[in-house]
Each structure stands twice: as C-alpha cells, then as structure tokens.
Amino acid sequence: MSRHALDPLHYLKPETLQRERQHIFSSLWIFAGFTSMVRERNQFFTRKVAGVPVLVQRTDAGIRAFFNECPHRLSAIQTESSGKRPLVCPYHAWSFGAEGELRAIPGEGLYRFSEAERREICLRKIHVAEIGQLLFVNLSAQPVPLEQQFNDAFRAQLEEASACVDDQIVYSCHRVRYNWKLNIENVKDLNHVAFVHPKSFLPELETPGLRAYDMATVPLAAPVQMIAQSTPVSLSTLSYPNTLQVKPRRNWFADLCDTYGREDTYSNWFIYPNVNMCSLRGQHFIFQQYDPVSPGETDYHLWMMTAKRKDARTDFTALLSSLIRAERAVIAEDTVLLERLQDGIGEHSGRFMHGDYEHALVAQHLWYRQTVLEGTA
Amino acid sequence: MIGHVIAGVGRALSEACETAEGLGLEYHKLELDSSDGFHFDIQALLQRYAREHVRVFVAIDHRGVNTSRQQLIMQVRMAGYGQFNLVSADALVCPQAVLKGNIHIGAGCTVAPGCEIGMGAWLSRRVVLERDVRLGAFVSLMAGVVLDDGVRVGNGSTLSAGTHGGTNCVVGRQCEWMLGGKLPANLPDRSFFDPLMPEGARVL
Numbered sequence: 001m002s003r004h005a006l007d008p009l010h011y012l013k014p015e016t017l018q019r020e021r022q023h024i025f026s027s028l029w030i031f032a033g034f035t036s037m038v039r040e041r042n043q044f045f046t047r048k049v050a051g052v053p054v055l056v057q058r059t060d061a062g063i064r065a066f067f068n069e070c071p072h073r074l075s076a077i078q079t080e081s082s083g084k085r086p087l088v089c090p091y092h093a094w095s096f097g098a099e100g101e102l103r104a105i106p107g108e109g110l111y112r113f114s115e116a117e118r119r120e121i122c123l124r125k126i127h128v129a130e131i132g133q134l135l136f137v138n139l140s141a142q143p144v145p146l147e148q149q150f151n152d153a154f155r156a157q158l159e160e161a162s163a164c165v166d167d168q169i170v171y172s173c174h175r176v177r178y179n180w181k182l183n184i185e186n187v188k189d190l191n192h193v194a195f196v197h198p199k200s201f202l203p204e205l206e207t208p209g210l211r212a213y214d215m216a217t218v219p220l221a222a223p224v225q226m227i228a229q230s231t232p233v234s235l236s237t238l239s240y241p242n243t244l245q246v247k248p249r250r251n252w253f254a255d256l257c258d259t260y261g262r263e264d265t266y267s268n269w270f271i272y273p274n275v276n277m278c279s280l281r282g283q284h285f286i287f288q289q290y291d292p293v294s295p296g297e298t299d300y301h302l303w304m305m306t307a308k309r310k311d312a313r314t315d316f317t318a319l320l321s322s323l324i325r326a327e328r329a330v331i332a333e334d335t336v337l338l339e340r341l342q343d344g345i346g347e348h349s350g351r352f353m354h355g356d357y358e359h360a361l362v363a364q365h366l367w368y369r370q371t372v373l374e375g376t377a
Numbered sequence: 378m379i380g381h382v383i384a385g386v387g388r389a390l391s392e393a394c395e396t397a398e399g400l401g402l403e404y405h406k407l408e409l410d411s412s413d414g415f416h417f418d419i420q421a422l423l424q425r426y427a428r429e430h431v432r433v434f435v436a437i438d439h440r441g442v443n444t445s446r447q448q449l450i451m452q453v454r455m456a457g458y459g460q461f462n463l464v465s466a467d468a469l470v471c472p473q474a475v476l477k478g479n480i481h482i483g484a485g486c487t488v489a490p491g492c493e494i495g496m497g498a499w500l501s502r503r504v505v506l507e508r509d510v511r512l513g514a515f516v517s518l519m520a521g522v523v524l525d526d527g528v529r530v531g532n533g534s535t536l537s538a539g540t541h542g543g544t545n546c547v548v549g550r551q552c553e554w555m556l557g558g559k560l561p562a563n564l565p566d567r568s569f570f571d572p573l574m575p576e577g578a579r580v581l
Contacts, residue, residue, distance in 0.1 A: 037581060082581060168580060168581075169580065169581045170569075170578055170579065170580050170581070171578060171579060171580075171581050172574055172576065172577065172578035172579075173576065174574070174576050175576075252413060302578075317442055317444075317551050317567050317580055318415075318441035318442045318444045318551075319441075320580055321442055321553060321567075321569045321578070321580075322441075324569070324574070324578045325569075325571070325573060325574070328573045328574055328578075329573060332573060
C-alpha cells in the first residue's frame with residue numbers, strides 16, 4: 001500500500017538529469033517564447049533549453065529555430081538575448097540563409113573545403129511549432145507529434161487564450177536552488193496556497209485550499225491504486241487546464257484591453273514538462289517556466305503581459321513593472337520553501353506520502369518512471 | 378504679483394515645501410486627490426488658482442516609472458499654468474547648467490558645468506552631477522546619487538539612494554535601478570532592478 005511513486009534522490013542525481021535531458025528536454029515539445037518576439041524579418045531571441053543554446057529567428061522562410069552554434073568553431077551565431085540581425089557568425093563572419101544553409105565564407109580560399117564538405121555546412125535546425133502565439137521547440141530529429149503531447153482540446157484552449165495575450169511583455173529570469181520538478185509539482189498543488197501565500201495570493205481566491213478540488217470525482221485511495229497497478233499514463237494527460245474562482249475585480253487597465261474569459265476566474269494551463277501559464281481575471285497573463293541548469297539549480301523564466309491592448313499606443317510599462325514585482329513577491333514565498341525542501345533531500349530521505357488530491361502529481365511521477373527511468377522508481 | 382503653488386502628494390510634497398521654505402519662498406501648498414495613487418485630479422488647482430496669477434510646481438514621487446509626475450505636469454501645462462524650479466539654497470548649481478522646468482534640486486546637491494536636466498526631474502538630497510551629465514525628462518535621483526562625467530539618464534528613469542554611475546554610463550528610458558551601488562555601464566530601456574529582482578526584469 002504505497003503512496004510513493006518517485007524516489008526523492010531523482011531530485012539530486014546528475015544521472016537523472018542526464019536522463020531527463022534525453023527523454024524529456026530533447027524529446028518533448030518545450031515552450032520557447034512568443035511569436036510576437038520574432039514578428040519582423042531577422043528578429044530573433046536566444047535562450048537555453050536544459051543547457052542547450054537555442055536561437056529562434058524569423059527568416060525569409062518564416063519562424064525558424066537552430067542550435068545557436070556556428071558549424072565552424074561552435075561560436076554563438078546570435079550573442080544577444082534578443083535583437084534583429086541576419087544569421088552571421090560574429091567570429092569569422094560566416095553567413096547563413098533562410099533555412100540555415102551556408103551563404104558565404106569570407107576568405108573562403110583559406111579553408112580549402114571541398115565542394116562536398118561545403119555542401120554539408122549549415123546551421124543545425126530545430127523543429128519549431130506554433131500554438132496560437134506560443135512557440136515550442138523540439139530538439140529531437142524525430143519529434144513526437146505535437147498532438148501526442150497536447151490533446152486537441154488543450155491545444156484549442158492554448159490557441160484561444162494565447163490569442164488574447166498582449167505583445168508588450170515584461171520578462172525576468174532568475175536562478176533558484178532547487179530541482180525544476182519541484183516547481184511544476186508545486187504549481188499543480190493548489191493546497192499549498194493557503195499556507196505559503198496567506199497574504200499575497202490567498203486573499204484573491206474565492207475557493208482556497210482543498211475546496212479548490214472536486215474530490216467527489218476522485219476515487220478513494222486513487223494514488224494507492226495507480227501505484228499498485230503501475231497504471232500506464234499517457235503523455236497528453238500531463239498537460240491540462242484548471243480554473244479557480246477568484247473575487248471578481250475589474251482593474252483600471254481592463255477597459256483598455258480585450259480581456260479573456262470571466263472576471264471571477266483564475267485559469268491555469270499546466271504545460272508539461274515545465275510551464276505554468278495563468279490568467280488572472282482574464283486581465284493579465286503569467287507564464288512561468290522552470291528550466292533545469294543542474295539537479296539542484298533551475299532557471300526560472302517569467303513572462304507577464306496584460307490581455308491584448310485595444311490600442312497599440314497604450315504604454316503599460318509602469319503597469320508591467322508593478323505586475324512583475326507583485327508576482328515575484330509570490331514566487332519568493334515559494335522559493336524559500338522549495339529551496340529548503342531541496343536542501344533537506346538526501347540519502348536519508350523517506351518516501352513521499354501523496355494524498356488523494358495529488359493524483360495528478362502521482363500520474364506525472366508514474367509517467368516519469370515509465371519514460372525517463374524506464375520502469376525503475 | 379505672481380504666486381507660487383506647490384501641488385502634489387506625500388513625501389515629495391513635503392520635501393518640495395521644505396526646499397521652498399529654505400529659499401524663503403512664499404507658496405501655497407495644494408494636496409492633490411487620487412483614486413488609485415497614480416492618476417491625480419487637478420480640479421482643485423483649476424478652481425482655486427487662476428493661471429494668470431500663479432506658477433505651479435508639481436511634487437510627486439517616482440510612482441509608475443515617473444509617469445504620474447509626467448502626466449500631472451502635462452495636465453498643468455495644458456491648463457495654461459507656468460512652472461518654476463525649486464533649487465535648494467544649499468545646492469551648488471553651476472549657472473551654465475540647463476534646467477528645463479519643474480525641477481527639484483534638494484539640499485547638498487552639486488550640479489557641474491555642462492549638465493542638462495530635463496523637465497520634471499527630481500534630485501533629492503546630496504545628489505552630485507559631474508560635468509556634462511544629461512538627465513532626461515521626469516527622472517528621479519534619490520539621496521546620495523553620484524553621476525560621473527558624461528552619464529546619460531533616459532526619460533522617466535529612477536536611481537535609488539547611493540547609486541554611483543561611472544563615467545559615460547548610459548541608463549535607458551523608464552528604467553528603475555533600486556539597488557544602489559555601482560550602475561552597470563549600460564542599462565537597457567525599460568529595465569527594472571530591485572532587491573527582489575537583482576538580476577532585473579525588462580519589457581521585451
């Protein structure tokens with residue numbers, strides 16, 4: 001009779017992160033950014049996906065993604081985090097075309113490449129997919145079909161909600177000292193809000209804590225049965241939407257935007273493996289992403305924006321600066337807790353004891369066991 | 378006889394009034410109303426003071442990347458009121474420095490030759506601007522900010538107490554640097570730094 005599906009040492013081990021890089025971050029579709037970040041020709045952004053440098057750029061062929069690495073000396077093609085410039089390596093000025101094909105090498109005679117060698121030279125492409133305004137990349141040469149990772153209904157919701165997302169975006173990235181999995185598990189666990197965010201987030205909620213869960217639909221001892229039967233879990237079930245009732249409030253900026261959904265709703269879309277997309281009252285949006293750096297370190301990416309502005313001339317700089325500060329204050333409360341949790345995990349650690357309300361988290365652990373650990377706990 | 382009105386709210390209003398008193402300036406203090414702390418109502422100003430008879434100084438802190446101060450100064454100007462600067466009697470301001478209106482320069486400040494200070498800028502106490510510093514409009518510099526030669530600060534930006542900007546460093550527009558200490562050489566437009574976000578956030 002176990003309520004434990006994943007050994008806590010998998011939050012610590014470098015070998016586990018190696019497996020995650022292989023089976024999750026190099027296999028699944030990973031959120032990378034927004035289409036608005038590459039609206040114009042040669043506009044680009046760069047980032048890392050689980051340590052892999054990725055470049056997303058709009059070329060004459062459309063939105064393209066590449067490993068941000070010149071085939072000559074492996075120098076980064078784009079060195080800034082965002083900007084607008086053609087695909088030219090700053091090191092020796094090799095230039096590349098719309099699909100990453102080699103255009104020109106200054107002083108080509110120096111290299112003495114054969115015609116066959118020259119034909120092979122190109123930027124390595126990465127698969128890229130759009131769901132509404134959201135851009136996903138897949139580092140695998142043979143990506144899983146997008147619909148295998150996100151079912152039709154979920155993709156339709158992402159498309160609908162992301163259409164309401166504004167293109168004036170405030171962004172921050174900070175490093176936290178805990179495993180990336182703790183964060184996606186934390187945001188899927190609404191029961192923590194009452195205890196960790198009693199003053200910052202809880203007052204917004206109409207349905208705090210366990211009352212947020214409809215336990216009538218959850219079979220008794222669901223985690224126990226799932227673990228005992230090693231229930232097969234499909235990838236698409238790990239990404240799902242959730243809504244909570246919040247106290248209705250119309251913020252001053254709502255009238256300046258085309259808002260999404262209802263004023264009394266807090267919507268989440270958990271995008272497996274590492275994104276929590278939220279909409280508070282349909283008036284502003286939050287995108288959190290937990291990108292692994294090492295087993296005990298995570299880059300916490302945060303994007304925030306209002307619902308789409310009715311008039312592009314409306315400048316929300318001041319609003320965005322205050323929205324991101326408020327969100328970072330809530331995140332700081334989680335960070336204290338999760339860093340302590342991570343710090344306490346070790347060989348001595350016991351086993352998790354998941355309650356029935358955590359059945360989705362157990363399903364996630366079971367999928368992880370089946371896929372990443374290939375059957376071992 | 379032209380009168381002087383200092384209109385604003387909170388600590389900035391008190392600080393401006395103190396500076397005016399230090400100058401021996403006769404003034405009327407007008408506390409403004411706001412429903413949200415960001416947008417202010419000038420009805421009281423319009424009702425009490427005819428624009429032909431007074432000049433107005435707007436005294437609001439750096440709230441909303443200084444857009445509150447900007448909006449209010451613009452409203453006051455649009456209503457036809459003239460403005461004035463408030464330069465503390467204890468400040469040393471080079472006569473060649475250019476002050477572009479509604480500027481507060483507090484006690485102990487030093488402004489060197491070649492400096493240009495944009496409209497609505499707020500220099501608190503002991504701020505030092507070395508040669509050729511350019512401050513955009515609606516900038517806020519808190520106590521003890523020191524900017525070396527040639528520093529540029531964009532419109533609407535705020536530097537917190539004790540910040541030091543090295544020679545020729547550039548702060549973009551609508552930035553908030555609330556960490557004190559040494560400024561980076563280049564702060565991109567609309568980037569925000571504070572103890573909660575020491576690595577910064579920025580509008581993309």
